[in-house]
Amino acid sequence: MAYNSRFNFKGSVVIPKKSMNNGTFARKWFGGTNNDLAMISLNFGVKVGEHNIGFVELFGMKTPTVYTANVDGETLEVPREQVNEPSIIESVVQYKKIIIDLGSELGGRKEFINEYEAADFLDKNLPKCQSKVRVTGDFMKQPSKGKMYNKFIIKHIYALKEEDTTKDQLSLTLDLFYDKDSVDRADYKTEKKIYISAYVEQFFRKNELGEKKGRKMFVKQDVVFSAANYKEDNERHQNLLAYKLKYIDIKDKKKVHIPWECMLVNGAEEVEFNESMLTSNQKEQIELGIKTIEDFTPKENAVSSKITEIRLKDPLLQGDYVNGMVSSDYTTSEFDEDIFSIKRAESLKEVLSNEKAAPKKEKVSAAEEVSAAEQVAVFEELNDTKDDDDLF
Numbered sequence: 001m002a003y004n005s006r007f008n009f010k011g012s013v014v015i016p017k018k019s020m021n022n023g024t025f026a027r028k029w030f031g032g033t034n035n036d037l038a039m040i041s042l043n044f045g046v047k048v049g050e051h052n053i054g055f056v057e058l059f060g061m062k063t064p065t066v067y068t069a070n071v072d073g074e075t076l077e078v079p080r081e082q083v084n085e086p087s088i089i090e091s092v093v094q095y096k097k098i099i100i101d102l103g104s105e106l107g108g109r110k111e112f113i114n115e116y117e118a119a120d121f122l123d124k125n126l127p128k129c130q131s132k133v134r135v136t137g138d139f140m141k142q143p144s145k146g147k148m149y150n151k152f153i154i155k156h157i158y159a160l161k162e163e164d165t166t167k168d169q170l171s172l173t174l175d176l177f178y179d180k181d182s183v184d185r186a187d188y189k190t191e192k193k194i195y196i197s198a199y200v201e202q203f204f205r206k207n208e209l210g211e212k213k214g215r216k217m218f219v220k221q222d223v224v225f226s227a228a229n230y231k232e233d234n235e236r237h238q239n240l241l242a243y244k245l246k247y248i249d250i251k252d253k254k255k256v257h258i259p260w261e262c263m264l265v266n267g268a269e270e271v272e273f274n275e276s277m278l279t280s281n282q283k284e285q286i287e288l289g290i291k292t293i294e295d296f297t298p299k300e301n302a303v304s305s306k307i308t309e310i311r312l313k314d315p316l317l318q319g320d321y322v323n324g325m326v327s328s329d330y331t332t333s334e335f336d337e338d339i340f341s342i343k344r345a346e347s348l349k350e351v352l353s354n355e356k357a358a359p360k361k362e363k364v365s366a367a368e369e370v371s372a373a374e375q376v377a378v379f380e381e382l383n384d385t386k387d388d389d390d391l392f
Contacts, residue, residue, distance in 0.1 A: 003175035003259045005139040005200050007152050009054045010160070011168040012132050014045035026123035031061075038062035040119045044126065046135055046170065052267040054170040056135050056152045058098075058122065060115030068096045068113050083114050102129045103159040122157070131159045132168070139172055141200070141219045143208060143342050148219065170264035172310060174200055177218060177257040177328055177335075180250055192228040194248060196312075199255075204340060217340040223262060225312045247315045247325065255328040255335050259316040265309045 015025050026042040040060050045053040066078040071093050082088050089097070089111050098118040101109040106125045112118035137155035141148045176198040184195040199218040206214045225248055230237040247258065278286070278296060285291040320326055328335065 003173060005175070005202065006136065006173045007054070007056075007139045007264075008134070008136045008171045008173075009046040009048075009056065009152070009169065010132065010134045010166065011046045011048040011054075011170070013126060013129060014047045014053060015127055016044075024123045025127060026119060038116070040116055040123070042119050042123055046133065048168040048170050052170065052265065054152060054264050054266055056137065056154050058115055058119045058154045060117070060119045062116045066114045069093050078113065083112075083117060089113055098154065099156045099158075101158050102126065102133075103131065106159075118154075122154075126157075129159055131162070132164075134158045134160060139174070141202060141221065143340075146342055148342070170266070171313075172262040172264060173259055173316065174198075174221065174223070174262055174310070175257055175259045176200065176221070176223065177255045178250075179255050180253050183248060183250070188227070192226060192230075194225040194227075196223050196225065196248065198223055199339070202340075209340075217338050218335065219340045221310070223260070223312055224309045244312070244314070248312070250325070252325075252327075254332065255330060256325040257328055258321050258325045259318075261313045261316055263311050263313050265307055265311055267306065 025044065026040050028038070028040050031037055031039045038061070040062075041057070043055055043057040045055050047053045062080065064080050066080065066083055068076045068078060070076050070091050073093070076092065078088055092113045096113065098112045098115065099109065100112070100118060100121060102125055106128060110121060112121070135152075135154060135157050138153045140151045140153060142151045143149075176196070177200070178196055178198040182197045184197070187193055187195070198221050200221045201216050202219050203216050204214055206212060209215070209217075225244070227241055230241040232238065247260075250256065275283070275293060278293070282291070282296050286293060286296075315321075315324070317324065330338070
C-alpha cells in the first residue's frame, strides 16, 4: 500500500496584480478539437512568513457531461445543466468533490463536482477574501515538454477564523521509495544537507504513457534533509537528529518506503548571523574585548538567494507503517521497469525534416503559460523572506 501524495498549505493568499482583470484573476479561453470547449485555469500563491510561497492551481473544462462517482462507487454521468443541483451534488462521493468555504460573507460552504464551476467561483470570490486560508489537495508530477513539473492541485479551500492560531505552513505528505544508493551525503559536512533521490507512486493516464490504459508508476522526486539548525550543544536537538537519520541512513539495497511529512521551501531562506560573516576589523575588536558578536549582529538576519526544496521533516508511523519502513516487494529490475520516463518517439522522416527546418519557438499550452506567468509576477512582487525557526 502506498499513500497518495498530498499537500496542506496554510497562509495568506497572494494573487499577482498583473493577472487581475476587473476583480478576477483566472484565464478563460476556448479549446478542444473545434475550439468550442470553454476552459478555465487559475493559479495563486499561499504565503508563509514574509515571502516563502507555494503555488496552487485549478484547471477545468465545461464539458457537456461530467463523469464522477456516487457514494456506492458507481459511475455517474451528469449533464452539464445539472452540475449545480443539490440532489446531484449530495449523491456524489465526498472525495470526488471540490469544497470551498471562504466565509459566511462569501456564501459559506460550497461543494462542486466539477473543476470548471469551482474555478469560476474562486475567480469571482477569492480576491474578496480578507483572511488567511488553508488549501489542501493532490501533489502531482506532470510531464510536459520533456520535463517533470510539481503541481499542487486544489481540492479544498477554507478561510480561517481569526482565533485560529495554528502555525502557517507549506506541508506535504509523500510516501517515499528509496534505498541505500539513493542517499547522497557528499555535502553534509559543509552544508549540513543530505540529498535523497527518491520516488513517489502516481497514476498516469494512457495518453501520458502512450499505452492502451493508465496505470500507477514510480516517478522521481528529489528531497532534502537539512541538519543546519540542529545545534551541537543542544541534547534534544542531537537526539532528534539521530532519530531522523535512522530513517535516512539505511542499509537496504532494495527499495523500501515510508510516508514523510515534508515542508516546501520556495523563496529565499533566512541565514543566521555567525562569526564567518564578520569583517577582519570586527573580529579584531571582539578579540580585544572591545565588542561582542552581539554588537555586530543585525536586527534582521540575512537571506539567501532563491531556493526551491522539498525538505524532510518527520516520518509518519501510522497505518501499515507503525513499525517504520516497509519493503516495496519489488525486485530492483521490477522497480526499474515501473519508473516513468518521458519519451518522444521520432520517425526517421521527422528527424530529417527537423534537421532541415529552421528552429521554431516551442509552443506552450494556455494552462502552462498562465501558470508560469502568474508565478513570475508574484516573485517580482516579493523581495526576501523570513522563515520560521523550524529545525528542518
